[in-house]
Amino acid sequence: MDSIPMNVSGHFNYWVAIFLMMTGFYVVISRGNLIKKLIGLNLFSTSVFILYISLGKIHGATAPIASETFHLYSNPLPHVLILTAIVVGVATTAVGLALTARIYEQYGTIEEDEIRIKDESL
Amino acid sequence: MELFIDITLLTFLCITALAITVIRKLFCAVMLAGIFSLLSACLFVSMDAVDVAFTEAAVGTGIATVLMLAALNLSHSREKCPPYQPLLALLVVCTTGAVLVYGTMDLPAFGDATAPIHHHVAPRYIEQSQQEIGPPNFVTSILASYRGYDTLAETVVIFTAGLSVVALLGIRDRRGGQSITTDRSAMKGYLVLRVVTKLLLPFIFLFALYVQFHGDYGPGGGFQAGVIFASGVIIHSLTLGRDRTLKAFPQRFLTILATAGVLLYGGTGLAAMVRGGNFLDYSVLGATALAGQHLGIFLVELGVGVTVFASMTLMYYAFSYRKEA
Amino acid sequence: MIHLPHLAHLAIWQVLFPLLAAPLCLLLRSGRLAWLIATLASWASLAVSVLLLRTINCNGPLTYNLGGWPAPWGITYHVDALSAFVLLIVSAMAALVMPYAAKSVSREIDVENHRLFYALLLICQAGLLGIVVTGDAFNMYVFLELSSLSSYALIALGKRRRALTAAFQYLVMGTIGATFILIGIGLLYSLTGTLNIQDLAVRIALIPTSAVGHRTLITAFAFLTVGFSLKLALFPLHLWLPNAYTYAPSVVTTFLAATATKVAVYMLLRFSFSILGSRFVFEQLTLGKIMLLPSLAAIIIASLVAIFQYDIKRMLAYSSIAQIGYMTLGISLNSHTGLMAGILHMFNHALMKGALFMVMGAVSYRVGSVYLNDFRGLGRRMPWTMAAFVIGGLSLMGVPLTAGFISKWFLIEAALETGWWSITAVILLGSLLAVIYIWRVVETAYFNPLQEIEDDEHTEAPASLLIPLWILIGANIYFGIDTSVPVDMASWAASALLEGTMR
Amino acid sequence: MEITAIITALCLVLGSLLGITGGIGVYRLPDFFTRLHACGITDSACAFLILSGLMFQTGTSLETVKLLFILIFLLITSPTSTHALAKAALNSGETPLMEQQQTQQKREER
Incomplete structure (x- = not known):
């Protein structure tokens, strides 16, 4: 069993989600613009949501709402978790944006390096 | 067919994500972020997560974009070129990604009905929630x-x-004294x-x-x-x-x-x-x-x-x- | 003890008091009333945590099914020795900080924001308590975000503009950490299909080491560890902490320094001992060796950096990073004594850092800022405050008859057990460095008289600041002399953790 | 059955073609207003065709009504948004290509 399960079509979804996650992560840590960082954070967390939802999917199943014609449903638990996580994500974004707006008022810029210069010059 | 839709959406998602990293105009980046979450909402629908898709469309595409535009309105709308080459960032990201890919090697294949995730807690929700709680x-x-x-x-x-x-x-x-008709x-x-x-x-x-x-x-x-x-x-x-x-x-x-x-x-x-x-x-x-x-x-x-x-x-x-x- | 229909409901009241008092604060029209509600709620919460501790002492771990749904299907509250201990730390600190807040907040926060401030502080407390009391991995994540979100806003309410950038930095790093934790929990869930902590432990133990799933387990653990390390500011990931603690309002710094990092340590302990099992974590993943180096580096480097700070709040923030190093060092030694020393240090560090940051609040209440120069002549002007600083500082160094001594003692004992002398040397060096940075302040305060003596403006801080401060100082001395209670608790918690899920 | 399937297919193919046309238009056309025109095609005709194609498939059920509502909503909102966009562009100083050419011609005539 230790041979790598090279089932590319089986893991393709996860890997794309990971690629998206890492793109978001990269934007967060490499960009100095505060709003860009927040966009990156959004990207990062949305891609994690894609990973979670991928875990809950079953081939040939349908949305987890009881009906008479279907009997195989995808796993509803990841959906619930991600519903909560989406709310948490937007809450964080909102607070971050409010901070950004205040920072712009106080510093006149939202670039990290310019803020640092202004702090040091004091 | 489902696979085809999946692949198309995932490709679009990747293109959008890459565009966000490259683009300097923050307005465009915000719009692209909105598109990204709309696309992911579509993907959620194709993966049967209709409630999540609904929320993502309403929140990620709607409210988050509105809030971001409002914040942009309060600040700059153009990003400066980063003054340094973010090699370290790239390294961190690649390592993290590699670790994650390593971790997914052992995961059950996408859509596999025999995965443990579908057999421990979830069945009760599907089989008994209608008797225990009611809503379909x-x-x-x-x-x-x-x-x-x-x-x-x-x-x-x-x-x-x-x-x-x-x-x-x-x-x-600010309503004190100001009449509604003069609201700019x-x-x-x-x-x-x-x-x-x-x-x-x-x-x-x-x-x-x-x-x-x-x-x-x-x-x-x-x-x-x-x-x-x-x-x-x-x-x-x-x-x-x-x-x-x-x-x-x-x-x-x-x-x-x-x-x-x-x-x-x-x-x-x-x-x-x-x-x-x-x-x-x-x-x-x-x-x-x-x-x-x-x-x-x-x-x-x-x-x-x-x-x-x-x-x-x-x-x-x-x-x-x-x-x- | 207002609402106690059944002891069984204790666990949920622990969180409900602050959680539901927060919206009540907003409904009131005056900040004064909001403060009253907040204080009462935090005291009620303290009462609950004391009762909870006693209940568990008699009856063993307590489980409470939220919504009446049994364990793997619903969310369960599970309180054992360790969580009861951490609950006590958090709620006791909150109960002391709230009365302290009345004066300090009226000086440092705009009047129109008072109600919001108390509501956010209560939510932060509820979030921290919720993390500790829960028995469900995902619920822990949600409460983690709840406490983090409110602390970002609380930090940003500081007077100086750098508070904003500090809060933003914390927000970005905190969210990255939380997302890492989310990934880790997701991977664990994908392996087992459950989110309940005890159920996770049982089902993970069934995964044999060489079989499919093992790699996912390792990855999940790696992501969780990095996420928690970000939250607890372990050495290379500590960058958010100094700014956040320096520029936050005094009350917020006091509360967060005394509780937030402890709760992060708690999460690390919970995941590595109760879910994955100590043998798996330490023998196969060598967590001990991975954590050892950052811990030692934190103790030395952060202490060295602290020596060169002129903003004393910042100095204490760096000192906090060093002290966190002691806690993780205790954990990484992988022995009963080490673990116990780490847990004990969580308690003692809350006592001493709480007291020291309260001193900062009192000084900035009278003087306006806390640069080293501001301390000149304070030994005579604010004798009680500065005496508290001296005792708190002694405890930080680990002088006998103070609480700080006890945890360092056990830590050294644990280090000697492993036979690594170098670790002992580092612990002692850390204490020596603490002597230097505390001495700088003491020297300025007592032996560096102010040239021009102004009017009697810089007099002693008001009683409402001094009483909570001296309660903490008293605790520092008391628990340095009568060590039985915290040591027994920590020892009990450590044994429970080690026995918890052996594999 | 056969006929509805064919109609659906026709509608969907035609709608998709229009959608692609709109996309190409946005990419190729020279200025803001002409591009807006391309968008308009996607918004109205493409959406209309695809939704009506789908309605043929659902028959008479609640889904049909929902689709109809979506259609009505789109038919009200997308022209409005196009209009608002055009007006906002005019207000912010964007001049249509035609007008630019006319002013140029006038200048040349002089």
């Missing part, structure tokens, strides 16, 4: 009852975000827009109510309804002027609503304790367990909807009033 939408049952406590915390999270944004930006009620934020020159908005608003609010009360049977629920209701108010404020909106939904009223929503949720839990159950055990609320669950879910969904609506609207107020204050 399993997601609603889990969200409001089995894991209702998470949802209480989630409601408090959005309430906290509302509080935080208001604490940081403050909302100044109203889109005076856009007659068509104003007429269409007035025409549509009742339907938007009606749709929000439908989503709120139909969540048991289809995708939807308090959270999505609250967001839709809030977006109705945002459109109202954009086209008809902030002052008019502030008159219809004053800040104090919204604060009380947000609080009331949280307290309604918590109060439902406390009521269950008073009647001898555990916290949030709705079964004891009604004559039968099912009736109790029904009542409990109705109340907590209402609490969620009210809090989400009020908090989102407060946040929007805070951003949109900042500029002139």
Whole structure:
């Protein structure tokens, strides 16, 4: 069993989600613009949501709402978790944006390096 | 066919994500982020997560984009070139990604029905939730009852975000002495827009109510309804002027609503304790367990909807009033 | 003890008092009343945590099914020795900080934000308590975000503009950490299909080491560890902490320094001992060796950096990073004594850092800022405050008859057990460095008189600041002399953790 | 049955073609207003065709009504948004290509 399960079509979804996650992560840590960082954070967390939802999917199943014609449903638990996580994500974004707006008022810029210069010059 | 849709959407997602990293205009980046979340909402639909897709479309594409644009309005809209080569960042990201890929090697294949995730806890939700709780939408049952406590915390999270944004930006009620007709934020020159908005608003609010009360049977629920209701108010404020909106939904009223929503949720839990159950055990609320669950879910969904609506609207107020204050 | 229909409901009241008092604060019209509600709620919460501790002492771990749904299907509250201990730390600190807040907040926060401030502080407390009391991995994540979100806003409410950038930095790093934790929990969930902590432990133990799933387990653990390390500011990931603690309002710094990082340590302990099992974590993943180096580096480097700070709040923030190093060092030694020393240090560090940051609050209440120069002549002007600083500082160094001594003692004992002398040397060096940075302040305060003596403006801080401060100082001395209670608790918690899920 | 399937297919193919045309238009056309025109095609005709194609498949059920509502909503909102966009562009100083050419011609005539 230790041979790598090279089932590319089986893991393709996860890997794309990971690629998206890492793109978001990269934007967060490499960009100095505060709003860009927040966009990156959004990207990062949305891609994690894609990973979670991928875990809950079953081939040939349908949305987890009881009906008479279907009997195989995808796993509803990841959906619930991600519903909560989406709310948490937007809450964080909102607070971050409010901070950004205040920072712009106080510093006149939202670039990290310019803020640092202004702090040091004091 | 499903695979084809999946691959197309994933490709689009990758292109959008890469575009976001490259583009310097923040306005474009925000719009692309909106597109990204709309695409991921489509992907969620194709992976059967209709409730999640609904929320993502309403929140990620709607509210988050609106808030970002509002914040852009308060600051710069162009990003500076980074002064250094972010090689270290690239290294960190590649390592993290590699570790994650290594971790997914052992995961069951995508869509595999024999994965452990589908066989331990989830079957009870699917097989018994209709007898134990009632709603045909399993997601609603889990969200409001089995894991209702998470949802209480989630409601408090959005309430906290509302509080935080208001604490940081403050909302100044400028109506004193100023008449509504002189409000410059109203889109005076856009007659068509104003007429269409007035025409549509009742339907938007009606749709929000439908989503709120139909969540048991289809995708939807308090959270999505609250967001839709809030977006109705945002459109109202954009086209008809902030002052008019502030008159219809004053800040104090919204604060009380947000609080009331949280307290309604918590109060439902406390009521269950008073009647001898555990916290949030709705079964004891009604004559039968099912009736109790029904009542409990109705109340907590209402609490969620009210809090989400009020908090989102407060946040929007805070951003949109900042500029002139 | 207002609402106590059944002891069984204790666990949920622990969180409900602050959680539901927060919206109540907003409904009131005056900040004064909001403060009253907040204080009462935090005291009620303290009462609950004391009762909870006693209940568990008699009856063993307590489980409470939220919504009446049994364990793997619903969310369960599970309180054992460790969580009861951490609950006590958090709620006791909150109960002391709230009365302290009345004066300090009225000086440092705009009047219109008072109600919001108390509401956010209560939510932060509820979030921290919720993390500790829960028995469900995902619920822990939600409450983690709840406490983080409110602390970002609380930090940003500081007077200086750098508070904003500090809060933003914390927000970005905190969210990255939380997302890592989310990934980790997701991977664990995908392996087992459950989110309940005890159920996770049982089902993970069934995964044999060489079989499919093992790699996912390792990855999940790696992501969780990095996420928690970000939250607890372990050495290379500590960058958010100094700014956040320096520029936050005094009350917030006091509360967060005394509780937030402890709760992060708690999460690390919970995941590595109760879910994955100590043998798996330490013998196969060598967590001990991985954590050892950052811990030692934290103790030395952060202490060295602290010596060169002129903003004393910042100095104490760096000192906090060093002290966190002691806690993780205790954990990484992988022995009963080490673990116990780490847990004990969580308690003692809360006592001493709480007291020291309260001193900062009192000084900035009278003087306005806390640069080293501001301390000149304070020994005579604010004798009680500065005496508290001296005792708190002694405890930080680990002088006998103070609480700090006890945890260092056990830590050294644990280090000697492993036979690595170098670790002992580092612990002692860390204490020596603490002597230097505390001495700088003491010297300025007592032996560096102010040239021009102004009017009697800089007099002693008001009683409402001094009483909570001296309660903490008293605790520092008391628990340095009568060590039985915290040591027994920590030892009990450590044994429970080690026995918890052996594999 | 056969006929509805064919009609659906026709509608969907035609709608998709229009959608692609709109996309190409946005990419290729020279200025803001002409691009807006391309968008308009996607918004109205493409959406209309695809939604009506779907309605043929659902028959008479609740889904049909929902689709109809979506259609009506789109038919009201997308022209409005196009109109608002055009007006906003005019207000912010964007001049249509035609007008630019006319002013140029006038200048040349002088």
